[in-house]
Amino acid sequence: MKGLAAGLTFFNIATVCGLLLGIFGGGLGRTTATLSLLAGIVAGIAAFLQTYDPGSKTRPVAAAAPEAGDGTSAAPQKRTRYSQVFLWLAVAFFALFAVRSFCWLLYIEGDEFKIQSPNNLGDLALHITYIRDFANGTPLWPANPIYPIGHLRYPAGTDLFNALLSLVHLDLILGLVWVGLAASTATCYALFRWGGTFAIAGFLCNGGIAGFEFLSTGRFLDYQGDKTIAWKSLPLSMFVTQRGLLYAIPAGLLLLWQWRERYFRNARRAPLPFWVEV
């Protein structure tokens, strides 16, 4: 959890710093973006060092085992060796989902920009508009870039973070991919630490039995994407399209884990430092 807390703190502090510096500086620029990201890195390192993970000392995989002459574990561990097979299967499927969803999130073919997910056609265009708007130095908090009047009312923190990356010359598409894959890794790990293999599988497979149509067609498709089925796949319809969830889901799970350790498992001390919790 130390790595997860560090990553989320980096993201959080960089974005908040970007916002504050943008407000005081009349908009984001390369300097403010660099400063914000550096502040995020420093805060991330501090969070890593100050987070206490009681689980890391009690997990069964860390149990001491006798060693064979060549440094390999001896036979007594055999019974537990493949006990995590369902976990690795769930992680493998999560990785497939993340790579397929985010590596083809937005790509260029000839003169055209293409978006893989039909759910994302409107959303991603809007997110890119926000990212561009922030990166172009619009005064913060900005006017709504797609309406003639009023301020932006969308919780655009993830887009602001991507704008910071754009301002330090990371290509827009690469930035979207990096954030998507990093958030997927964080989410998968947070789900595992919160609810184990079942939580990962539950996140991926939620949504009833529509997906079983695969058994008759033999084709891997989003069968819940059909307009007549209201119960959509959570990862495909929400996680990929609503970019705020890329931060919100792992951050929420981190807080849930913190409170569970603190109030229900009587941890020696609170795993997260107060400033990270806030």
Added chain:
Amino acid sequence: MDGAAPAEFRSFQDQFKSWKAALATADWTPWLIIALAAALRILLLGIKPPHFDEGINGWFVDQMVKNGYYKYDPTNYHGPLHFYVLFLSQTLFGRNLWALRMPVVLMSVVCVWLTMKFEPLVGRPVARWAALAMAVSPGFVFYGRYSIHEVWLVFFSMLFVLGLLGLWRFGTSRYLWCAGMGLTGMILTKETYIIHVGCAAVAAAVCYVSNRLSPLPQEARPSKQSWDWVDLAAVIAVGLALIAFFYSGTFIHWSGLRGLYQSYAAWFATGKDGHGHEKPLDYWIRLIGRYELPILIGLLTCLFCQRLKNISLRYLAIYGVGTLIAYSIVKYKTPWCIISIVWPFLFTFGGAISLVPLRLRAKDSQILIAGLVVAAALTVWFAVEREYQFVWPFLVVVALPFLAVALRNSTSLRAMQSVVLAVAFGWTIWLNFFRCTTDTEPYVYVQTYNDIFKLTRPLLTLARRNPLNYTMTGHLIRNSSYPLPWILGDFSRVGYYEHETLPAPLDADFLLVQGDRIKEVEEKLQKSYYTEPLTIRPYQDTSKVYFEATRFKDFFPGRAPDFTGKGSG
């Protein structure tokens, strides 16, 4: 929370102290070897333009972006794994030469690390000398800086053999996984895995006979196997799942699985006929003689195979010679294959120390001397009468007596090995940083000339200045223009015209025209252009590149357009 802060600071201090203690007690030798390997492979990685094959690999990755998967083509006979790795690298780091080459660079460094993982089998000094020899080898460095499949095959074949030897020596499930994943990785990399698997099997039989002739010590007997059927089932299931996943185009292109066996029809035809890459039987020895002195010493050490008392070293010697013979028989030879052939000789190079002190019986000495005299006579005869111009026979005739003498004393052997490694290191620097595109170097094979920078530098400079320039129009009117289709992949209005085809209108922002079509093209051009001769790679005629005068005038200061079309006046 009030009481937490002091505990946290104490924890940080403890952590710092434990890091300090770990650093003080760490064995730095392996890390220094790995750092040397990494430095030689990473420094100036973009110094040579993309190779023809790299351009094709990059183009396949571009197709993956469009299709959503790699469509395995059995006539291409290259497995899918490399393309998926390149896809990930390009998606994460952009379409550039570093992103294309970096995965292979890292894998090449991992091969050096894996060499040291043979330590439980061959001993620490042998594993480290072998790793050092691999780190500074001209071939391993040269092809470790290319985005081609070969390094993957080296890694997986090493992993496979490590697994086999580990199963023999220790019999743990970890080595079963090594063997299984090594085999899976080879299948996912290149169809030539069949040669390595065949050689590994034959080497086992030969090793058995060798043991009967010159028995190994008692501890060379197979160890009791501690893995069970569950382990085996798990290894097979994971291996099959990976093969199915990648060959089926991530479950989208199921017919790709048939390519697993269909590829062999094409492969046998190519291997038999050569398809323009025919080379003589002694091709690999020629390369070894020219560049790879440590490997030559390792190969010569195999002559004393029956004296090797370590089962793993003896097996590696037999397997290495077997693979060398097998690859020599195949007519289709490309120089990068050398690294997947010769890696066992790195271990025999390092393992020569186990022969010290070498005491030859009088009869053996007489045979050795007689053999050397005959070899020297043949060498001179071939050089004078048949004008054979390769250095390796001389090297063998000179190096073998030196080796036999050096093997009498560990100091002299280590001195010899050190000199040989220093020579290899010098060759590596010379080849990789000074002559990496010089086509008289045999390792530099179908390499793109620096000439293509004449075309790509102005284009990429303009595109960097203003991304709208990615929409410049370009016509490449020539056959086989790789790697340009990959380099110019971000330029959306570039057309490729082979054989008799021509675009209309013919005028464009830039053109590249094959020599025999220049007259035909120039008759139809209307605008004014700066021109330059340009040769993409060896065995290809010179082309002419045209830059539209108005757009590219900044790159040719004070120079009038070289060609003026009919409509310019």
